[in-house]
Amino acid sequence: MCPEELSLQLILSWTSTVLVEMNIVLLKMYIYDWEYVLYLGESYLKPVTPPSPSSIYIICHTSGTTGTPKGVQLSHRAILAAMTGLYMQWCVPPHNIVFDRNDTYLSFLSLAHVYEQLLQVTLIVTVMMCERLLAEKGWEGGESGGKGRNEADLVLFD
Known part of the structure; x- marks a missing residue:
């Protein structure tokens, strides 16, 4: 049920x-x-209160692929170091990849995978969409007019 359908x-x-x-x-x-x-x-x-570099950024719960599942505490420093590594891999020569509002991100890993967490942190915006509601609001996506991804209303759905 989409939030617009709730009366209270x-x-x-x-x-x-x-x-x-x-x-x-x-x-x-x-x-x-x-x-x-x-x-x-x-x-x-x-x-x-702004966080310090050693403050916990996230507790990433692992799936237990290599052992018992656990909650791994990752600091702001660790996340920034990992994001720097991703940036160095993608955005400098020879790749020179530039991410912008025209890019689409398809989530393919579980949230228990730290790579999935890092990709979401590096995005400008994360939008979960209820297609029927977006269609009712005139969102058609792409270059055909309507709202772009960065301008779409945040819609949670089940």
Whole structure:
């Protein structure tokens, strides 16, 4: 279901209390609308703290190809070093590849593969599209008019 088809966004939260002696479970459910959640968030704003080179950028969960699956902590420094390696491989002679808004990226690896993470980091924009909604909004892609990839609305779908 695409977001435009939803009439109400709800956030569900619950707490439970177990009274062991009497074998009773009390369950309280709270339902918040999205505007209320945004209102609560505004009252707890904190100043932005830029990351250091050694700060964790991502925990990339491996698929376990060579052993037990695990969450690998990659720092900003490590990601930038890997991106530099990709840049040196693609963008300098003899290849001289230039990536721009006319390029299309097809995801072929799982997100458990660090190469997939690096490719997404190097892109200018990542857009997930619900084709029916984009067609309704007049997006035709390519050079035929309509919105380009960088101008398309972000649409999540299931």
